[in-house]
Amino acid sequence: MHxxxxxxxxxxxxxxxxxHALLEVAHYDVRxxxxxxxxxxxxxxxxTVREELSSIRQSLPNNAPxxxxxxxxxxxxxxxxxxxxxxxKSIIREESCNAExxxxxQMDTLVEQFEAIEDVYLRERKFDVVQxxxxxxxxxxxxxxxxxxxxxxxxxxLVAHDLSPAxxxxxxxxxxxxxxxxxxxxxxxxxxxxxxxxxxxxVALSHARNLIQDGEMIIxxxxxxxxIVGPDKDTLAEYKLRQEQWEIDQQKLKRIKQTAAVTLxxxxxxxxxxxxxxxxxxxxxxxxxxxxxxxxxxxxxxxxRDWPDEDEQFEAYRKVAHAMKGLPVTIRTLDIxxxxxxxxxxxRTVTNPALGLRAIRLCLAEPQMFHAHLRAIxxxxxxxxVKILIPMLCNLAELKQALQAIERAKQSLKDDNIGFxxxxxxxxxxxxxxxxxxxxxxxxxxxxLSIGTNDLIQYTLAIDRTDGEVAHLYxxxxxxxxxLVEMTIRAANKxxxxxxxxxEMAGDVRLTRMLxxxxxxxxxxxxxHILAVKRQVLNTELSKIESLVRKILASNEPEKTELLLSxxxx
Amino acid sequence: MIKQEVExxxxxxxxxxASTKLTQVAAQFSSQIWIERNARRVNAKSIMGVMMxxxxxxxxxxxxxxxxxxxxxxxxxxxxVNDRFGEGE
Numbered sequence: 001m002h003x004x005x006x007x008x009x010x011x012x013x014x015x016x017x018x019x020h021a022l023l024e025v026a027h028y029d030v031r032x033x034x035x036x037x038x039x040x041x042x043x044x045x046x047x048t049v050r051e052e053l054s055s056i057r058q059s060l061p062n063n064a065p066x067x068x069x070x071x072x073x074x075x076x077x078x079x080x081x082x083x084x085x086x087x088x089k090s091i092i093r094e095e096s097c098n099a100e101x102x103x104x105x106q107m108d109t110l111v112e113q114f115e116a117i118e119d120v121y122l123r124e125r126k127f128d129v130v131q132x133x134x135x136x137x138x139x140x141x142x143x144x145x146x147x148x149x150x151x152x153x154x155x156x157x158l159v160a161h162d163l164s165p166a167x168x169x170x171x172x173x174x175x176x177x178x179x180x181x182x183x184x185x186x187x188x189x190x191x192x193x194x195x196x197x198x199x200x201x202x203v204a205l206s207h208a209r210n211l212i213q214d215g216e217m218i219i220x221x222x223x224x225x226x227x228i229v230g231p232d233k234d235t236l237a238e239y240k241l242r243q244e245q246w247e248i249d250q251q252k253l254k255r256i257k258q259t260a261a262v263t264l265x266x267x268x269x270x271x272x273x274x275x276x277x278x279x280x281x282x283x284x285x286x287x288x289x290x291x292x293x294x295x296x297x298x299x300x301x302x303x304x305r306d307w308p309d310e311d312e313q314f315e316a317y318r319k320v321a322h323a324m325k326g327l328p329v330t331i332r333t334l335d336i337x338x339x340x341x342x343x344x345x346x347x348r349t350v351t352n353p354a355l356g357l358r359a360i361r362l363c364l365a366e367p368q369m370f371h372a373h374l375r376a377i378x379x380x381x382x383x384x385x386v387k388i389l390i391p392m393l394c395n396l397a398e399l400k401q402a403l404q405a406i407e408r409a410k411q412s413l414k415d416d417n418i419g420f421x422x423x424x425x426x427x428x429x430x431x432x433x434x435x436x437x438x439x440x441x442x443x444x445x446x447x448x449l450s451i452g453t454n455d456l457i458q459y460t461l462a463i464d465r466t467d468g469e470v471a472h473l474y475x476x477x478x479x480x481x482x483x484l485v486e487m488t489i490r491a492a493n494k495x496x497x498x499x500x501x502x503x504e505m506a507g508d509v510r511l512t513r514m515l516x517x518x519x520x521x522x523x524x525x526x527x528x529h530i531l532a533v534k535r536q537v538l539n540t541e542l543s544k545i546e547s548l549v550r551k552i553l554a555s556n557e558p559e560k561t562e563l564l565l566s567x568x569x570x
Numbered sequence: 571m572i573k574q575e576v577e578x579x580x581x582x583x584x585x586x587x588a589s590t591k592l593t594q595v596a597a598q599f600s601s602q603i604w605i606e607r608n609a610r611r612v613n614a615k616s617i618m619g620v621m622m623x624x625x626x627x628x629x630x631x632x633x634x635x636x637x638x639x640x641x642x643x644x645x646x647x648x649x650x651v652n653d654r655f656g657e658g659e
Contacts, residue, residue, distance in 0.1 A: 074590045077617040084618070110618060117624040125586050125621050312581075 001205050003180065005225035006191035008528065009200035009250075010243040011157060011178035012236065015229075017214040018160035025137060027101040035096060039089050042099035045139035046085050050076065052135065071128075078132045083110060100140050107133040127162070157220055159212050163190045178202075178220040180227055182209050194222075202227060253531040257288040261534045263516070264541040271534055272328070272524040274502060278319040283527040288534070291328035293450065293524020294389070294502040295320060297373070298336045307369050313376035321384030330450070330524075331377050332389040332429070333370075333402075335359040354458065359392035364401055374409035381421035389450055391429040396438075399428065399445055427498070431455035436484040439491035449492045450524070453503025457481050476505050477561050482553055486518045493519050500524050512536040513568050517549025571636040572644055580654035583626035588655040593617040595646050601637025603647070614647070 030038045057072045078084060084106065091102035107129060114126035157178045177199060181190050184203030194201030200222025212218060212229055219228040219239045223246075228235060261269040272293030273284040284292065300308050300316055321329050337358020363370040380386055390402050406426060413420050430436050431452035443449055453476065458464065460481050463474045475481070485501070492499035500522035505511050507525030509532050515523070516537070523533060548568045555561045578584060584592070596603045596614035603614035605623060607630070612619030614633070625631050635644045650656075 070587045070590065073594075074586045074617070077590055077593055081616050081618045083616065113622055117622065119583065119624045119626050121582065121585055122621060122624045122626075128586060129618070 001208060001211065001227040001229070003202040003205035003208070003225050003227065004184075005200070005202050005222045006184075007179075007194035007199065007201035008223040009178075009198070010222070010239060010246050011155075011200045011220045012239055012243060013155040013157045013177045013218070015159045015212045015214060015216045015218050016156040016176075017209060017212065018158065018163075025100045025104045026098070028098050030092070030096050030098055032096065035093055038092050038099050041140065042088055042092065042103070045099070045136050046079065048139040049132070049135045050079055052139075053079065074128060075132050078129055079136070084129070084132065084136075100137055103133055103136060103140075131162075157218055159208055159218075160190075161209050178222065180205055180208055180220060182206055253535065256531060256534055256538065257286075259534070259538065261290075261537045263537055264539070265543055267516075267521065267542055269516070269537045270500070270522040271530050271537070272330070272500065272502075272522065273527045273530065274524055275320070275527075278316055278323070280527065281320060281323045284324075287527040287530040289327075289527060289530055291330070291385075292320065292324060293328075293330050293500050293522065295329060295331045297332060297334055297377075301334060301336060307372070310372040310376045310379075313373060314379045317377055317380035317386070318383045321380045321386050324384055326385055328385045328387055330387040330389050330427070331380070332391055333360065333377070334363055334373055335391040337362050354455075354464065360390050360398055360402055361392065364398065364405070367405070370405055371409055371412070374406055375413060378406075378409055378413055378420040378424065379418060381424045382419045386421060387425045387427060387448065389427045389429060391452070392431060392455075393428045393435050393442065394432045395434070396441060396445070399442065403445070429502075430488050431459065431503075433460050433484060436488045439488040440495065443492045443495035443497045446497065448498035448500070449488065450499070451485055451488055451501045451503065453481075453485065453501060453505040456484060456503070460484060475558075476508075476511070477558065477565070479553075479556055479561075482514075485515075486553055489515075489518045489520050498522060507533065509533055509536045510565065510569060513540050513545050514549055514552060514565065516540055516542060517545045517568075518553075571634065572640050573632060573634050574644060574648065575630055575632045576648055576651050577630050578625050578627055578651060580651075580657050581627055582657070583629065584620060584623060584631075586621060588657070589617050589620040591655050592647070592650060593620055595650050596643070598646070599635075599637070599639045599643035601635050601640045601643045603643060604634040606632040606634065 053072055053076050057069065057076070060069055060072075084103075088099065088102040088106045091097065091105060092099055095102070110129050111126045114123055114129065117123045155175070155177045157180065158176045159180050161182045162184060163179065163181060179190050179194050179199065179201040181203045182205055184190050190201060190203055200220050202220060202222060202225050205227060208227065216230055217236075219231050219235070221227075221239070228239070231239065261271050263269065270290050272291040273280070273287065273289040274294040274296070275281065275284060275292055276296045276299045295317075297313070297317075300313060317331055335358065337353060337356055357365060363373070374388075377386065377388055388406065390399070393399050393402075403426065410420065410422070425447035427448035427450055428435070428442050428446050429450050429452045430439055430442065431454075433456070435442060436451075436456065439449065457474060457476055457478070461473065461475065461478055463470050485505075489499050499520065500506075501515060501520055502524035505515065506523040507529035509529070512523075512533050513536065525533065545568060548564060552561055552564045552568065555564060580588060582588065593615060605612055605614050605620065607623050607625055610623060612623055614620060623631065633644060633647050635647075637643070
């Protein structure tokens, strides 16, 4: 099974299924003389859950994050709210139905109301209501929430539909080897908890809970996002080996955190991090990154109907600039459109969003929004070493317009007597083949270039990255892609302008030597890959790889390219 | 009965945690406390109602307090909102 790996590592163990009580709710009629009993049963279940939550609240370890306690408080209040603790009683009497069904109906009504809320964050709170209801239903059905945890065995793998914060706190006190859930994302409670415990975790597996049986042997590979159920002897042996290797490897990698990234023949290499939100700084620092090579600003703009104002943006950018303490922070101007839509229910549909109004095109079409965006970035430049990166440049006219917009933003800040770094470097993303072919020209007008390989590959090979049907054709090693990348690096180096690669290619250790051979000295990648790439840099001697890299560049056959690449990495 | 309008100034608005605090504060008083926003009126002592107000940063809500301790109740509620629910931003 494939899901989204949200915490790396490999775990092998027996599955421990957490039941999803809501799925088991039945509806039956209750005879009039038994209605009092049914109401009473409901009240007792609420009391049981209140006691459970209170005891969780009290048993919170002192070092637990403050949010954890607040979450449990919120759940306690939701439970006590009349709409959950009283309304179902009227439903039981009115409809002569069982308590579970009454509660389920009331929950559906509440969830519906929450779904009508515009604010995404508040809308998501419906999950809190669902989680509380689930506890009550479990109590009604006589599945006490703790009983499941009575027989603890370390090395168990928790399989759940979803984890509530309260579940997470409970489970924290037990030694699970991994968490896997049907739903969730990189920032779900499951993911955050797993990373804080440093155990592998995979979310968004859709039907894991239905397909895996309690006690079944499973393998969780958090790096690849793969779950293997009931592995045979050979697979098991292979993963045991991989698990050991992974653990040894992690220990080894930690040792080079402080080591400077220098090749065997003394070339210094910059290894930067790609980040999305200010909180990513923690991981960035833990990986020993020497700067931020790509700060994606679009996350501030997504899932909302309005643009974030200048101050809100400034606050986010300032936080990152300040936290990096003088190390470079490359802020990419807004790159939305295509697969990242701002407004989730936007009316506009285009057949080909990746080729449509996005990134710099969109910004130039929305001058007021762009002006505020640039002002916010420039203001942040007063708090650290900020660089501005413009995405999706395609021609010189666009570049000139963007530069003018930056000048206008600077002038308006001067007029308002607001400080900024007057020498803030401005660079461009090379991700459209036309820009790669014209890299020399762009290098002349800009302070630095950065190659976005994901889009460059998509545009060069005409492969929609989001279309599963053609995904197998997406190939970073296609000769045309390699030539464009090499050409861009060469043009920038010749113009003596900084050049970096910030797409997935930069974080793939298999490609590190090849890119070094192309003349690349600056890489920017997800913080999780930095130490592995650094180790590869430390083991590379530039003078020895040159001829092989030239052969790779000249190769037109995929098999030969693969062979040469293995040779290069040997 | 006293009425007072106030603007939500904390960054996240009346989200789950802030709603919890508001409901907790409201529950300490014997007065009837209502919150109104965009013609929606909810009981401040019900967390579900408060969350469903969906009051984000910059939105204005009106407290309506009636009862023996309405003065201190209003003061406590305004204080909580203006203190950004103790979140610091």
